Amino acid sequence: MSDFKYGDETISSREIMIALPAVTIGVGILSLPREIALLTVGADGWIALLVAGIMITVITWMTSKLAASYPGETFLSYSSKLVTKPVSILFSLILVMQSLLLSAYVIRVIAEIAKAYLFDRTPLEVISLTFLLVVVYAVSGSRAGLFRLNMLFFPIIVLITFILSLFSFGWFEMDNLFPIFETGVRDQIKATEISGLAFVGFNILFFYITLVKDTKKVPKASVHGMLMVIGLYLLIFFVNLGVFGNAVTGNLVYPLIELAKEIEIPGGFFERFDSFFFVIWIMAIFNTTAMSVDVSIYALQPFTKLKKQTLLFCMAPLIYIIGMVPEGSIEVAKLGTFIGYFGIISSSGITLILFTISKIRRGRKKEHAAK
Amino acid sequence: MGRNFFRRRKLKQESAEGEDFSTEIGVDLEKNLQDLQTMIGSPEDLVIHRLNLGFNVKAAVAFISGLSNKEAIHNDLIKNLLRNREKEAGSDTPDELIKQLKLDLISIGSVEQTNSLDKLTIDLLSGKSVVYVEGTAEALLMGTEKWETRSIDEPISESLIRGPREGFVENLQTNMMLIRRHIRDPNLRFDTSEVGRRSKKKLVVCYVDGIVNPDMVKEVDRRLSSIDMDSAMESGYIEQWIEDSYLSPFPQMDNTERPDKVASAVLQGKVSILLDGSPFALIAPITIANAFKSPEDYYDRWLIGTFLRVIRYIGAFITMFLPALYIALVSYHQGMIPSQLAFSIAATREGVPFPAFVEALIMGLTMELLREAGARLPRTIGQTIGIVGGLVIGEAAVSAGIVSPIMVIVVALTAVASFTIPLYSVAISFRLLRFGFMFAAAVLGLYGIVLVYIMINIHIVNLKSMGVPYSTPFAPSFIKDWKDLVLRGPIPMMNERPRNLKPKDTTSGNLRR
Structure with missing residues (x-):
């Protein structure tokens, strides 16, 4: 059925545009306002957040430009053209590891938060396991289906964020945002670094752009996707700081969820909006996990020659075990920071290396052609 | 499931095995009538009239009494046969005679000539009457179908406050008529086929040529041709045979008793399937959004x-x-x-x-x-x-x-x-x-x-x-289709057919005119 291609395994640039924020927005932003607030004075952290976001957006643009300039080629094939086969294998294994660690971390964090906000008696392991099983169910379906799930869930996430911000207005105090521009440069840089960690996830671009038909629109689409993330993060940050002020935000474990606890939804249907908010946010976290697991499966497939499902059933226990290793929330947080640094440094590094080499190659080719 | 799709239909009548009679019509009239009776087991409602066409040319008319229009058979068919006997029977050979009769009996409606006992039996059992003439291996099939049907009624399962009160009935011809009354486009197509090894029911695929995506019709035809079962009692049998996933809790085809719903669906570029004997028409494809749409909207x-x-x-x-x-x-x-x-x-x-x-x-x-x-x-x-x-x-x-x-x-x-x-x-x-x-x-x-x-x-x-x-047009998103999703846009603004069906003709109206 040639005319119903949109039902097949290809994706459009619009789906990439939604997939990026869907992957990036997950557990990171739940605690990000605290981490920024600890380092900065007043609401100064927005500068750090914006700078980090723009830097990541530029790198995202490079990544998608790079992948889009080799339409229809897999990461392995175009990167081995640029940096020999062994190096490209190393690169893709690093990217796979990043996704695997990210998904392991996320299934652990979701259990930690669920324990804090939803139930106290249900064991961590059960919460993580059920979540992972749903992720496995999603990944074992079609890849295009995952992108459709992003499209279905992302608007809900945006909507719930807007609702939260809207109802926070009653608690918003301008004074909480002051003083401005008091933070030292050193702290700002540190805050920028921390903010960058919340943008982990754009490594999916290396692999998924292969599936896109209209590659020319992809760089623009991915920039738009990243801008959505920055916009949403800034909104959340300001609302958080405006409602709680710097000192309180710095002491809350998950300021975003606490925000939902603080506000009151008119009508009195919910005594506590935080549980409800977190339940909706699970969809965002689900998107992050499902995409990360899928991208690692997708990237690993060429090495193993296994069927997607088989590989998935091999990887799932591994992810689960990694997720269960850290003991206590401090170790989990450490794992999160590690994954953040590892993810941002490795994906940015790989992008920069490949992008530079491809630019030089292209330049040389042009010179040759000119001669 | 997939394997079944490629299974070939068995064409041979299996009941014919092991009994001693030929499946071809012969020249001997009495032998032919004997064969016919053996084939269907000489039931009580099989009526055979033997006639003499003059000059000792013998003929016979056979029909099933409950399924045929007796008045037409007596007044038009038999009277015509007898009136013409002086004119024709003398000179011609039986083969030419039967050709001549075919032209003369035009007042009956459809007239067909056949020499296959299989076809003859199936047609007889669907209400046609048969004319045999001694000396020729051909027989005539007359379109004299008529049986008791329920009259057109308000659909019980889908009642509306505002909208047409007509609903489909069990008669395929009536149902086709009901759709035709909504769409007078010459491109409205009713592709007829037969379904069921034993029931041989008529099945009609309805679409508007030039609007529907041809691939869609091809896909429906491919799936329909894979059907191999004794009988389809209801269109639900067809639905379950050709649906995409039998494990899903969701129906993958819409069923309706409302001709207006079918008409609007085929005008959007969908395909509808009607089955004789079922007042429920199927509409495919559907998405989850269809569950929330009603003609009344x-x-x-x-x-x-x-x-x-x-x-x-x-x-x-x-x-x-x-x-x-x-x-x-x-x-x-x-x-x-x-x-x-x-x-x-x-x-x-x-x-x-x-x-x-x-x-x-x-x-x-x-x-x-x-x-x-x-x-x-x-x-x-x-x-x-x-x-x-x-x-x-x-x-x-x-x-x-x-x-x-x-x-x-x-x-x-x-x-x-x-x-x-x-x-x-x-x-x-x-x-x-x-x-x-x-x-x-x-x-x-x-x-x-x-x-x-x-x-x-x-x-x-x-x-x-x-x-x-199934998640279209939410995702993959067709933003142009969203004006008929949760929102139902004003009628003059809905001047495009749903994009997700990839219709050949995309516009259904023009606001500016």
Whole structure:
């Protein structure tokens, strides 16, 4: 059925545009306002957040430009053209590891938060396991289906964020945002670094752009996707700081969820909006996990020659075990920071290396052609 | 399932094996009549009239009495045969005679010539009458079908406040007529085929050539040609044979009794399947959004149509989530309920010995029992059972302390909400899924509910109907189609056919003219 291609395994640039924020927005932003607030004075952290976001957006643009300039080629094939086969294998294994660690971390964090906000008696392991099983169910379906799930869930996430911000207005105090521009440069840089960690996830671009038909629109689409993330993060940050002020935000474990606890939804249907908010946010976290697991499966497939499902059933226990290793929330947080640094440094590094080499190659080719 | 699609249809009549008669028509009239009687077992309703066409040319007319129009056979067929006997029978050979008769008997309607006993028998059994002439191996088949049918009635399963009152009946010809009366386009196509090894029922694929995507028709035809079963009693058989996934709780085809719904569907670029003997037409492809659309949305003004749709979406959510939410809130997240309400719920649940899940399950099952009983009983008693039974059981259960009054509200609201969904088969799926949500809520509270919700979404994005993803036009998103989704745009603005069906002709109107 040639005319119903949109039902097949290809994706459009619009789906990439939604997939990026869907992957990036997950557990990171739940605690990000605290981490920024600890380092900065007043609401100064927005500068750090914006700078980090723009830097990541530029790198995202490079990544998608790079992948889009080799339409229809897999990461392995175009990167081995640029940096020999062994190096490209190393690169893709690093990217796979990043996704695997990210998904392991996320299934652990979701259990930690669920324990804090939803139930106290249900064991961590059960919460993580059920979540992972749903992720496995999603990944074992079609890849295009995952992108459709992003499209279905992302608007809900945006909507719930807007609702939260809207109802926070009653608690918003301008004074909480002051003083401005008091933070030292050193702290700002540190805050920028921390903010960058919340943008982990754009490594999916290396692999998924292969599936896109209209590659020319992809760089623009991915920039738009990243801008959505920055916009949403800034909104959340300001609302958080405006409602709680710097000192309180710095002491809350998950300021975003606490925000939902603080506000009151008119009508009195919910005594506590935080549980409800977190339940909706699970969809965002689900998107992050499902995409990360899928991208690692997708990237690993060429090495193993296994069927997607088989590989998935091999990887799932591994992810689960990694997720269960850290003991206590401090170790989990450490794992999160590690994954953040590892993810941002490795994906940015790989992008920069490949992008530079491809630019030089292209330049040389042009010179040759000119001669 | 996939393998069945490629299985070839068996063409040979298996009943013919082992009995001593030829499957060809011979020249001997008596032998032919004998063969016919042997073939169908000489039933009582087989009528055979022997005639003399003059000059000792013998002939016979055979028909099944209940399926044929006796008046036409007597007045037109037999009288014509006898009137012409002087003119023709003398000179010609029997072969030429039968050709001449074919031209003379035009007043009957359709006239066909055949020499195959198989075809002759099937046609005879579908109401045609047969004319044999001694000395020729050809027979004539006359279109004299007529049988008792139900008259056109208001569709019972889909009643509207505003809209045409006609519904399909069991007669295929009438149903085709009903569609034709809505669309007078010469491109309206009715592709006829036969279905069922033994039933040989007529099946019609209806679409508008030039609007529908040809691939869609090809796909439907490919799936239909794979059907191999004894008989299709109802269009539901066809639906279940050609659907994409038999494991899904969701129907992948729409069924309707309303000709106007079929007409608007084929004008959008969909394909409809009609089966003789079934008042339910199938429409494919459908998406999840179709579950919330009713013809009435378009008949009332757009604001009303939109409002009704929003109500239906809310209804679907209540149907699926409300009992589960009750369970989750009462047994896990008491803190989420406003304290006043929490106190009153706790007070009413004071004497209830069961956990919330068991309570909800009891009431949920009772509701389903009542509904099923109401559907089975004769209509007049059914209503009594529904209302009185519901009230009595609800009231008595509360005062006996088995369930809490708030549970009765939850169940009643769920029941009412489930009736708002226009597509009955989807409404049943939602009611079924509700139990899944209840289990999840009992085990993992709100967290379980959202996980099941995610799983249903995963299922929907992977499901297809005739190759069209079930989640279209939400995702893959066709933003132009969104003006007829939750919103129902004003009629002059809906001047494009749904893009997700990839119609050949995309515009259906022009606002600027």
